Amino acid sequence: MGNTNGVLVVGAGPVGLTTASQLARLGVPVRVVDLLEQPTDESRAVVIHARSLEMLAALGVAPRLEARGRRIDGLEIADGRTGATRAGADLTGIPSRYPFMLDIAQPDTEAVLAERAAELGIVVERGVELTALTQDADGVEVTLRSAAGDETARFGWVVGADGGHSTTRHLVGTHLEGGFHGQHFAMADVEVETSLDPGTGRMFTHPDGLAMLFPLRGSRARTIFLVDDPGPDATAPTLEQIEALTQERMAGRVRVTGSHWLTYFEIHHAQVPQYRPGRVLLAGDAAHIHSPAGAQGMNTGIQDAANLAWKLALVARHAADPELLDSYQEERHPVGAAVVRTTTALTGVGTTSGALGALRSAAMFVVGHVPALGEAAAERLAELTVGYRDSSLAVQHGGHRRGAARAGEHAPDPEGLRRPDGTPVAVEELLAQPGFLLLARGGAEELREVLGELGTVVEIGRDVLDADDVVGTHYGLGAEGLALIRPDGYLGLVADTADASVLRSYLADVLRVGAPAAV
Template identity: 70%
Template structure:
């Protein structure tokens, strides 16, 4: 019996599958499409998502296929005047930029990585029924070979906005269902606009968006009235007319690769977990494309869920750990729905609303601190889980340093014993939990190894390289102290999704044992 069935082989499903496989979980992936999509769909990857894709081994290949974008501009669509530009260069991340990459390319990279991890994506296979009990889920799958019923331990529904998985567990999206209609085109462009910026054009008739892709290719999106009955796609001429009206006449378009209409609602399911079935990505939340948050929120759903599901499926953790997936990610999804709805409304404001919008954009564009804050929020690096039950901070907290529930800082200044530079991101490439330990007592470090067992890696943080054994990083500049608040002794447990679980001012193996048992619900780990 496979541990997990992932339904949907888009970026969200493949991210979940790759992370699960890295953590030793048996994964099966099915998708009802006979072949990967050729439609660009989601195109922008934000910093926090790149931080999560890097340990999977997928990010370098995605960077090679995409375009680096350094800023996001709000432009007056009637005049072409830039009202505000948000630069991402100060985003606190190793990836202080946006990556624009067409979805077929991002899916191809993730599918290639899945194949390397031994995952076979079964295409033309559709989930049509499921029932679950305390021990597993019975699923019925339909393909050209007929219907077949099999049993799996868990199901991850990452099958998009029209999710069958969501329907089969008896839940539905709740929210705004008046719907917003968009015309979208993937085209070759001729423009003097620099390709290092995503642009959102405000206009009383509806917002327009321009996403530069590799070469001269770009994605354009326009908010429009409901299309005529039966119309599935605009013509290139209609897209050009929208661009002329709403992009200040600055963009010429040709050679369309994809033209379509689509409708977006603003809604979310009330619960992400349904027993042994868990929903992620558009199966759990749908919203406007403004801000390019959708795929990113889904990728981060997958990263949050996968390590927890691996602890339950492979290491016997209490299944209540999976409730924290909903607890941590549902509020994030709700905020994304609110924010993208507001952005779309701002882009179409008229009259007094437009005056207020333009004044606000002036402040954003001329106040660096406000612009940097907007960039950090857009890049999703402000997301934290400080109030969750998996965030445990023991002892004194040094002001200005990371707390449990924050994303783990990744400062420069760490070295391997051989003198080569190393980062927290490098250390997270090894699957499992990462324990950073400061202690001069080798017996204590050995005890930490025994407590963590096969759940992850213990890395001792030292002032100078020593021959005491065990994996070490050298921190002669005290960057861990400045960023994590650890003194001469302490612990920082980094989750596989990059967030801090336990931060303690003492290198006490009992603190680690209690965290694993009480917070994660993991029985005594097996010796590595």
Template identity: 70%
Template sequence: MTDDVLVVGAGPVGLTTACQLARLGVAVRVVDRLGEPTTESRAVGVHPRSLEMLVSLGVLPRLEARGRRIGGLEMLDGTSGRTRARMDFDQVPSRHPCMLDIAQPDTEAVLAERAAELGVVVERGVELTALAQGDDGVEVTLRAAGGEQRRRVGWVVGADGGHSTTRQLVGTQLEGGFHGQHFAMADVEVDTDLSPDTIRMFTHDEGIAMLFPLAGRRARTIFLVDPPPAGVEAPTLAEVQALADVRMGGRVRMRDPLWLTYFEVHHAQVPRYRHGRVFLAGDAAHIHSPAGAQGMNTGIQDAANLAWKLATVARGGADARLLDTYHDERHPVGADVVRTTTVLTAVGTATGAEAAVRNLALYLVGHVRRVADAVAAKTTEVTVSYRDSVLSVQHAPHHHGAAQAGDHAPDPFGLTRSDGTTVAVEDLATAPGFLALVRCDDPARVDELRHGLGDLGTLVELAESDGLLRRHYGFGSEGIALVRPDGYLGLVDDTVAPEHLRRYLTETLHLATPATT
């Protein structure tokens, strides 16, 4: 078996999966049926939680150099131009309280560059045509210009989009109760008096419109439309300008189009994300409206959740039962995104009594900061938690406001190591593997914990500073928080009992044997 994992699809989800696997020591092969990377802007908004996960790959500065930081989201009345609600991201609990608007080709270029640095080669013009699973691997058939080849791999990750071949080959399909929705999209240069630091969603009786500012004067515009005539694949610039004139109140003038297209979106999800040794992620597992810009982000977070589990099993360190938790944790998140984006799309087209209810809700969002902050946190996906997961173990009473097992690890400013130097959880997470945050004054106990963790990750001793550890982690005089490689808390303990850590590693993560140094 030459390759541990075959990743099908070299979009943001597939490349994130490959990079995370490679940095965790797994041999990865990436194939994509397209001969060249896409030039179409496609997904553009990267949320705070995704930015945090991309930090661990060392690519955030490169992404920021190609994109535009967005400070908030506004919902406007498309007829009057009046702002109904605004959600600012400055209170989002993240070291990156913003969205990054960046065209998908730029995201893919940065991730492909990082993959190459990690020794991963993206093979283009290569299509998966068949697969057959066995007890110890998957035999795949790959077709390229030179013909077909058969290869045996350990695992397959299908990140090959809404028309996923991998999904078809494992015999599953998207399931949903919604009719397809059609959108007209234009990637254009714009002239507008609207500030470029905000994403805007315009509500209108004829359908929603969205404006995503990109670098320079470039922007993405999206309009919900009736099904286009048969055989017509793209609107003209004049047609999307006419839509903007009506739904954006004449405030946006478009020129120099880079990409014009119609696309159709269903609101649907596959019943299972895991099929033996094959996994589905991103649009291969769930598709929905672009409202809220959550599609690519949900996929990137699928990748982060799956990669560390697959790496742990592929390297022979854990029982394959660990992989079931990928579906268990991520399927509910995908279902929630489908529901949320469906509601957001309906909000934009409401009329009559429904419009009155919508307007009241938007009034509350626009005038009650606490409500606005809650909606912003939901939209940017920082409220995602796995508290109900079997991988989330809490050996401590919950302190109000403190994180629990299953939550994303807090990263407050002002944390210090035991030697007094300041530190950020985000910086610590750039080291591959688990991160054990420990508060303990007994060096012998710390050494025992470090030995128990072994080569699975890094242990860092923290000192209490102005009550930060108590407020954010619930620690008293001692405690341990085990941060998973995807940034979420696996074990939270207000003691430093080595046996709790050992049981978590062997019984919860199903490690074959305790790690050793």
């Protein structure tokens, strides 16, 4: 029998590995199984956006990912016939410690996440497939099939991170709702020769269909082409076809010199109605599938994982009421729905005529809306606009200072904070401690008592110095006040008082935490 407090994570893709590592950091016993004997070598997702990097930074993997990837500072839309630039988006000014897209092949991302999981004591059980699942009021019983035979095990909770064809989803009796739009893409990871700047991602508009170029490390690049339906038997384009498409649609600016991975990809757009069927939580592609447009798929999944893990950790450790998990559905389902909606809008790609239509389609393809490719588009592309202002977990107590972040928004990470010894410190570094981060002006001692082992209280002016009042500017804290940052980096409670009773009632009434000392 498995530990009924423990969590089973089905799937060791990027979402399963992120979830499992976050759970392990928060002290939850976790098992991870994956039916594949070896990790996939398909490069699939090649972009990690700023918001995902911020979340992965808390796991301590951002530098390792950067070491394997390539920074992309901007995006450009060009005419595929002439090469003339039509629009561009500069990522260097976006409000993040990661003002770029990281182009990195998915096996590298998974290798880094697996390495981190191993450091946290997680052994990914490979060649182990979830084949059956039933749940009752107290737990989930599963059958895990491997070469050694069938094992029956019981867990408190199961996270289905088993991808687009999720068995977990099927076994809980839910299904994806959405549509098939019959759009096909030829994708290829190839070696290229080009004089184009490798620090820019490019989309080329062309009457025959869009083309995209994402430089990876070295001379490797991901190319994507909108193509006609290649037919049910065609699984991959030939290298010659990719060479021809590259030549035709990238204004002759890119030459293919070798190949790593070629595939056809058909767009489906769908989402499960319920991310939390009882004691089972669906995350990543198991919960939502959509086109690779804007490279949102894996990123949305990683952010699902960050949102889910801390809540599940509290619940699995009996520190919070399972009702807290309803906020996973509340917060993440709309985000997934928006991504699915955006990519569904791509049905216009290739059918719009004329330059404006093509440009519009192209811009939608990258950033999800018409080509006002300014700061707002860049922020949206980086997923920095994702927030939970309307969530039941977002509580703004008292007045709000104009320009400061509100409860539900992502915690700002301004320059200007220093440790007492004078060295600069980032909010991101403070968040690397597992659990909540409470920034407080006043009342720190009592706040520490109330927060207990749920997290860390940082007293501004004592633990961290703030000569320029950046906490006032960015968090709205006056002479007294507090900002409770959730483990996924979003602001839960922002108060214009440091009164510990405000924190106490937030934890008890909003997060439904009953025993703060437990996590």
